[in-house]
Amino acid sequence: MNFIITMITWGMSLMSSSYTNNTEPIETVIYRGLDRSVSQTIQMAKKLENEVDKLPRTIENGKLKTINCFCWCSGFFPGELWYLCEYTRNPQIKKYAKLYTARLEKVQYVTGHHDVGFMLYCSYGNGFRLTANKKYKKILEQGARSLSTRYNPTIKAIRSWDFGSWQFPVIIDNMMNLELLTWAGKETGDKTFYNIATDHANTTMNNHFREDYSSYHVVSYDTITGLAERKQTFQGSADESAWARGQAWALYGYTMMARETGDKSYLEQAKKVASFVMDHPNMPVDKVPYWDFDAPEIPNTPRDASSAAIMASALIELSQIDKSADSDKYLSYAKEQIRSLTSPNYLAEEGTNCNFILKHSTGHFRGNSEIDVPICYADYYYIEALMRLYKLLGLNNEDK
Incomplete structure (x- = not known):
């Protein structure tokens, strides 16, 4: 079975490496990605609307796998809905954003793990940003107190x-x-x-x-x-290897801290991590990394679209925080990643992929878990990256 998976992903690897279409306007790419995200996410929301407390995570054995609010992934789908509400101003999407966000209310009291930030800030954080709902603010504040314990x-x-x-x-x-x-x-x-x-x-x-x-x-x-x-490196190929999503978390995390604090040491750290991933000799041509930069099976090993989405979102922000000559290269690199993720190699056709947006992510390869499947956090950071580009370029959904 693993051999079959390897051969499939190897074929996908070769196919996606050859994909380049830099002649298509980036605005067209952004709109295609966001509009596909809208259609897929609405269908997902409808499917689980009456499934109390359930949220989407991935595909397992060909079927949609759901989670409850206490899974670390629970905040991503509500967060997607808030971003798409911001893009479309569609009252139906806003209704779903409120519905699925409310399913996480109990998370504010979770003290048993560190992922309260993922769970609440992606969901209630985006909701508060867009609505100024005082209840959302109280829940976020309690969540911060819980995390601080x-x-x-x-x-x-x-x-x-x-x-x-x-x-x-x-x-x-x-x-x-x-x-x-x-x-x-x-x-x-x-x-x-x-x-x-x-x-x-x-x-x-x-x-x-x-x-x-x-x-x-x-x-x-x-x-x-x-x-x-x-x-x-628990989820990587070896302790001294560079697990791709780990590098993406580092890039995003220090870029965010540079923005939040203005501390130049965080900015320099983000830039150094960016150089590591962008210049790595094992980064594929399409800039969607293998699940580990040092996996011994490269190129016959799965990609991780989630890492590319996280990196792209971080690089877009880094390009705006960094005022050096490197700024343009961060933005250019992120655009290339977005082009790849919005190509047929990674972007699901409407109504397929159990209504997830992106294909070909890898959760925990060494644990034989979530290999070459869609995963909710890949979709979240893909939409976030698209929205960051959308705003940066001054696009308007009504003018397309």
Whole structure:
């Protein structure tokens, strides 16, 4: 079975590597991606409308796999709906955005893991940004308090997992949860939230990165000394390999922290991570990475469209924060990734793919989980990247 998967993905790899259409106006690409996202997402929303507390995650054994609000992926589909509501101003999409966001209300009290930022800021955060709903604000503030309970002042970081043999594991993904804390610091005036976010970002910057600015997935800390005691890449090909989505989280996380704080050290870190991924010799021609930059089976191994979507969204923002001569190359690279993701190789045809938007993501290859399938967070960051380009270029849905 694995051999069949490998051969299929190898064929897809060769096909997508040859795809280039830089003559098509980027505006056309953006509208095609957003309009396809609208049609797919509305169909998904309709399908699960009466399925209480269910949200889409992926395809398993050819069928839609759903989750409840306590899965770390729960905030992405509501977030998609809010972005598409912003794009279309469609009351039906707004209705669905409210419906699916409400399914996450209990998450505000979750203290058992670090993903509260993913879960609430993508959903309620986008909802509050667009509606100024006071209830959404209260839920976000409570979520930030819940997330803060996982902070350790000795280590100066937020604990990621409560399983495994690690003393105090911190994963690179955790950078993505800090935006909820920086937001809460500004909204409430309580600097504790901001300080936790910057402490975590600094600890991660000091311990997660190799000399080439690739990132480990997991760093475990000694709870007495606060020092790093083990460094691993749990979801990557090997401990010293560069797991693609981990690099994407790092790029996005430090770009976001540069925007939120104005701290030049975060901007420099983001730029160095960007150089690592953009210049990597194993990055395919279409700029949709293999699931791990160092996977020994390259090129006969699956891609990860989710990593490309996260990278593209981050690079668009980095191009606007960075005022150096590198700015244009970040934006150009992101546009190429968007062109690839919006090509037939990755963008699902309407009504297919169980109504997910993108094909060919990889969740946990080593765990034989979610290999070469659509995944909800790929769709979320793809739409976010499209919307960032849409706004940057001053496009108007009514004028297309």
